Amino acid sequence: MIKVIFLGDICGKPGRKTVEKVLPELRKKEEADVVIANVENIAHGKGVTEATVKEIMSYGVDFMTSGNHIWQRNDFEVVLSGEYPIIRPLNYPDDLPGKGWGEIDLGNKGKLLVMNVMGWWGMNERTLSEPFRALDAFLRNINLQDYKGIIVDMHAESTAEMVSMGAHLDGKVSAIIGTHTHIPTADERILPNGAAYITDVGMVGPLNSVLWVDTDIIIKQNMYPYSLHHEIVETGPMRFDAVVVEIENHSRARNIRRFNKIIT
Ligand SMILES: [Fe+2]
Numbered sequence: 149m150i151k152v153i154f155l156g157d158i159c160g161k162p163g164r165k166t167v168e169k170v171l172p173e174l175r176k177k178e179e180a181d182v183v184i185a186n187v188e189n190i191a192h193g194k195g196v197t198e199a200t201v202k203e204i205m206s207y208g209v210d211f212m213t214s215g216n217h218i219w220q221r222n223d224f225e226v227v228l229s230g231e232y233p234i235i236r237p238l239n240y241p242d243d244l245p246g247k248g249w250g251e252i253d254l255g256n257k258g259k260l261l262v263m264n265v266m267g268w269w270g271m272n273e274r275t276l277s278e279p280f281r282a283l284d285a286f287l288r289n290i291n292l293q294d295y296k297g298i299i300v301d302m303h304a305e306s307t308a309e310m311v312s313m314g315a316h317l318d319g320k321v322s323a324i325i326g327t328h329t330h331i332p333t334a335d336e337r338i339l340p341n342g343a344a345y346i347t348d349v350g351m352v353g354p355l356n357s358v359l360w361v362d363t364d365i366i367i368k369q370n371m372y373p374y375s376l377h378h379e380i381v382e383t384g385p386m387r388f389d390a391v392v393v394e395i396e397n398h399s400r401a402r403n404i405r406r407f408n409k410i411i412t
């Protein structure tokens with residue numbers, strides 16, 4: 149059995165500081181084998197820098213996934229060069245830096261394969277290829293038996309597309325975990341063919357915000373035709389959303405549990 153803690157999108161400095169406060173104790177209490185986090189928002193809400201990757205790893209994050217915001221800082225070249233355990237969605241074009249998958253070697257517990265894919269619905273990303281075929285093609289070309297566990301981070305806007313992907317991959321991977329909306333869903337469960345599933349884990353970041361942005365800014369953005377600079381909410385209560393998944397093998401999980409905490 150491999151026990152994984154998976155953290156929803158970590159947002160800027162308030163998110164990183166919340167990880168520092170909550171994760172070490174949670175990791176110890178759960179006796180987790182590995183901690184994975186979506187980090188597309190760790191650098192002041194947009195993108196990833198080398199410094200923030202190093203910082204988040206120092207708090208006990210072993211492996212990182214991302215999404216559409218990964219390209220918003222020039223550091224993506226360095227961060228995705230292969231030096232750091234971070235991946236980007238696999239359905240972006242091959243000539244971009246980085247890979248859509250990575251392995252975590254857990255010694256005598258075996259190897260864990262982590263994949264990252266982005267949904268199509270509502271994403272407005274013209275360079276993405278269709279995620280279902282992209283994942284099918286990837287899975288066809290690997291030897292599933294090489295892995296003790298397989299986790300897919302699907303970074304998607306639409307709940308219906310996420311649920312469809314869960315059903316599509318059930319029986320083929322150990323867990324399908326949603327990220328991107330920053331809103332935790334209460335539908336975590338083991339699917340009929342054995343895969344653990346949740347539509348969206350949620351986020352680690354400011355509770356009284358829109359995703360992580362100051363609410364007044366986003367209200368104005370909804371009411372007026374011009375766009376405004378997005379300021380991150382640095383103070384107030386912070387939410388820490390994660391799931392704990394117990395993986396049995398490459399196509400089965402024993403259990404998935406939510407861990408949602410608000411710290412003041
Ligand atoms: Fe995000």
Ligand SMILES: [Fe+2]
Nearest residue numbers: 215216217328
């Ligand atoms: Fe995203």
